[in-house]
Amino acid sequence: MTETTEATTTVVKIDAAGVSHRDLNAKLREAVANGAQKIELRNVHGQRYIGTDLNKPVEIDIFGTPGNDLGSFMDGPRITVHGNAQDGCGNTMNNGLIVVHGHAGDIIGLSARGGKIFVKDDIGYRAGIHMKEYGEKKPVLVVGGTAQDFLGEYMAGGILVLLGLHLEEGQRHKAKFVGTGMHGGVIYLRGDIEQYQLGKEVGIAEPDEKDLQDLQRLVGEFSSYFGYDAGKILENRFVKLFPKYLRPYGRLYAY
Amino acid sequence: MKTYLPARFLVERNAERCIRCKVCTNQCSFDVHSYDSEEDCIQSREENCVGCHRCVIFCPTRAITIRKNPLEYRENYNWRPEVIEDIIKQAETGGVLLTGMGDDKAQRIYWDHLVLNASQVTNPSIDPLREPMELTTFLGRKPDRVELSDDLSLKTEIAPQVKLEVPVMFAAMSYGAVSLHVQESLARAATEAGTLWNTGEGGLHPRLYKYGKNTIVQVASGRFGVHAEYLNAGAVVEIKIGQGAKPGIGGHLPGEKVSAEVSRxxxxxxxxxxxxxxPQHDIYSIEDLSQLIYALKEATNYTKPISVKIAAVHNSAAIASGIVRAGADIVVLDGLRGATGAAPKVIRDNVGIPIEMALASVDARLRQEGIRNQASIVISGGIRSAGDVAKAIALGADAVNIGTAALIALGCTVCQQCHTGKCAWGICTSDLFLTKRINPDIGAERVYNLLRGWSVELKDIMGGLGVNAVESLRGNRHHLRGIGLTDTELNILGVQMAGS
Structure with missing residues (x-):
């Protein structure tokens, strides 16, 4: 581990080659405990749980491919992945930021309670299942590409945005069972989706004024990370998916 | 629609004793009793009575008797009154029948077919009043072998262990299902008795963080209230896969119960x-389970045992083997009679296997595979007495969880109305008028007393067996014999017939 001092921040560089996830996380913990504000992880090759138990707003730059559960339960760090992320990215995350300059795998943002995740390209299956919100805490997942099936299932809060930037003219998002069991939160899609692709608890609407403000803010932030022109992205039509009921299963039972 | 449901109970009020004090009208949360000011008498809406006996206990003149409505239908072993009434309810609502507590059907209770041994002549029994008796139990992964350094200090790294002064813990009951006063009563009793209580999946209220050392924090499919501070607050982190009362299905805490505090x-x-x-949507396999186990170990920096709770089902033994190999330090099995705050009745009464069978087969399987030391086994689901605890330990459990028994200590009469949120005893409700009925000072004392009584009884049983430490009883099935069981049942239990 070498330490170099930049103008005001301390950058800690860690070579992850051949280091187990347990040792790598121990190094991260130690660096954060010693007051590191910026950490660079080089040669990351599939180590799981990176950043899991960190609760400081430390910046972590990951070069290589981090493994599953990147930033799960995370509470504050700002992680940038210069590559792809695997499954479980931001699982049950509480606070912080994850920016992925590439694709991400399945169950991204599962049960997230807060924080933001931005993915440049596509994401896998079961993204954003059971995301929640409470008061000021509202998790956000913005995806440049598209998602696979079961997007936003059981969603209880938060904001999911699919920008469909790589869809061809006239091509739809392909995900099915979108928002099944959804009872909170909102999903915005740039590009089209058919009713049959949605769970029966999901309604479709045009974004209203407030939705557009949220979208402007989130697409603006997305574009700033990945060098897009936010105005151009926002020129296209967006649709809003929302839960039709707060209590989807309220009438299921006999007492 | 006129309901065809008859009243289940009859309310008899002794007119000579009744002083019209209206205690019953205040105590009943199901609107049975009401005061008629014109006639100066108390009236009853018997059809609302659930038989919880709150009014009976609190009537100062003992004027009330609650009787079962005899409902003299023509006798029919197949079409019993309960069956008929369930069908009526569904014909009138079209809904899934909800219920509370554990399976109340007549499936065999194996504890009642197992008996314990005692020393006679050839080995002396021990008097626990005069001799030290050890109930202390450590939960967590035990090493395959122990190595010592030259100076006889321990060289082997020991995985995190949790110490129990008595091998009885409180089953997971979430805030939302039960009230905060109930949780506080259990937390304080656990602290006093040196055992653990369990948050269930409703998060941990800020007021209870101070009992963290005696708390199991649960991570379940809803991931409610799960964050780093919560995970690190407890002594054990438990992944809940399933529950004995409702194996394979999730849970719906109805919106009415999600009050401001519960929502926070x-x-x-x-x-x-x-x-x-x-399911937990990040767990579709043993490998995925392993991933969450290690995510939680990372999140708690390898300082706490990770427990995995499953409902007892047909393949429990193979599943438990997978759970241990996935890295769990504790396996919790919840049996057919495990209780709940709300479950579909059809699931509660028909899905899962008796805990005695699941325990015997899991313990045997882990031994056969040589991995029994790698995880502790905890069981729950209908444990009623110190006798059941002793038999469970002899069958292979390290410790047991009690839910219903602890609630009965607090006042529960098992009226099975938990799902209505109207519990007149103030236990399974978030109604602030009702929750006040549990005073945590008194509640903690009642539950602690129960544990104390059971501890003394366990020591008596052990003394009679001639063992002075609970670990000598653990998994020692020679101390058990079966009565009234078939060869197959005895085989699975790994127990000999009484007399052999």
Missing amino acids: TRMIPEGTDALSPA
């Missing part, structure tokens, strides 16, 4: 249903 602890908006999906 669960971190969801007030009044929405709190839905716990059936």
Whole structure:
């Protein structure tokens, strides 16, 4: 581990080659405990749980491919992945930021309670299942590409945005069972989706004024990370998916 | 629609004793009793009575008797009154029948077919009043072998262990299902007795963080109230896969129960249903389970045992083997009779296997595979007495969880109305008028007393067997014999017939 001092921040560089996830996380913990504000992880090759138990707003730059559960339960760090992320990215995350300059795998943002995740390209299956919100805490997942099936299932809060930037003219998002069991939160899609692709608890609407403000803010932030022109992205039509009921299963039972 | 449902109970009020004090009208949360000021008498709406006996106990002149409505239908062993009434309810609502507590059907209770041994002549029994008796139990992964350094200090790294002064813990009951006063009563009793209580999946209320050393924090499919501070607050982190009362299905805490405080602890908006999906959507395999186990170990920096709770089902033994190999330090098995705050009745009474069978087969399987030391086994689901505890330990359990028994200590009469949120005893409700009925000072004392009584009884049983430490009883099936069981049942239990 070498330490170099930049103008005001301390950058800690860690070579992850051949280091187990347990040792790598121990190094991260130690660096954060010693007051590191910026950490660079080089040669990351599939180590799981990176950043899991960190609760400081430390910046972590990951070069290589981090493994599953990147930033799960995370509470504050700002992680940038210069590559792809695997499954479980931001699982049950509480606070912080994850920016992925590439694709991400399945169950991204599962049960997230807060924080933001931005993915440049596509994401896998079961993204954003059971995301929640409470008061000021509202998790956000913005995806440049598209998602696979079961997007936003059981969603209880938060904001999911699919920008469909790589869809061809006239091509739809392909995900099915979108928002099944959804009872909170909102999903915005740039590009089209058919009713049959949605769970029966999901309604479709045009974004209203407030939705557009949220979208402007989130697409603006997305574009700033990945060098897009936010105005151009926002020129296209967006649709809003929302839960039709707060209590989807309220009438299921006999007492 | 006129309901065809008859009243289940009859309310008899002794007119000579009744002083019209209206205690019963205040105590009943199901609107049975009401005061008629014109006639100066108390009236009863018997059809609302659930038989919880709150009014009977609190009537100062003992004027009330609650009797079963005899309902003299023509006798029919197949079409019993309960069956008929369930059908009527569904014909009138079209809904899934909900219920509370554990399976109340007549499936065999194997504890009642197992008896314990005692020393006679050839080995002396021990008097626990005069000799030290050890109930202390450590939960957690035990090493395959122990190595010592030259100076006889321990060289082997020991995985995190949790010490129990008595091998009886409180089963997971979430805030939302039960009230905060109930949780506080259990937390304080656990602290006093040196054992653990369990948050269930509703998060941990800020007021209870101070009992963290005696707390198991649960991570379940809804991931309610799960964050780093919560995970690190407890002594054990438990992944809940299933529950004996409702194996394979999720849970719906109805919006009415999601009050301001419950919503704060669960971190969801007030009044929405709190839905716990059936599976955890990041666990579709043993490998995925392993991933979550290690995520939690990382999140707690390898300082706490990780427990995995499953419902007892047909393949429990193979599943438990997978769970241990996935890295769990504790395996919790919850049997057919495990209770719940709300479950579909059809699931509660028909799905899962008796805990005695699951325990015997899991313990045997882990021994055969040489991995029994790698995890502790905890069982739950209908444990009623110190006798059941002793038999469970002899069958292979390290410790047991009690839910219903602890609630009975607090006042529960097992009226099975938990799902209505109207519990007149103030236990299974979030109604602030009702929750006041549990005073945590008194509640903690009642539950602690129960544990104390059971501890003394356990020591008596052990003394009679001639063992002075609970670990000598653990998994020692020679101390058990079966009565009234078939060869197959005896085989699975790994127990000999009484007399052999």
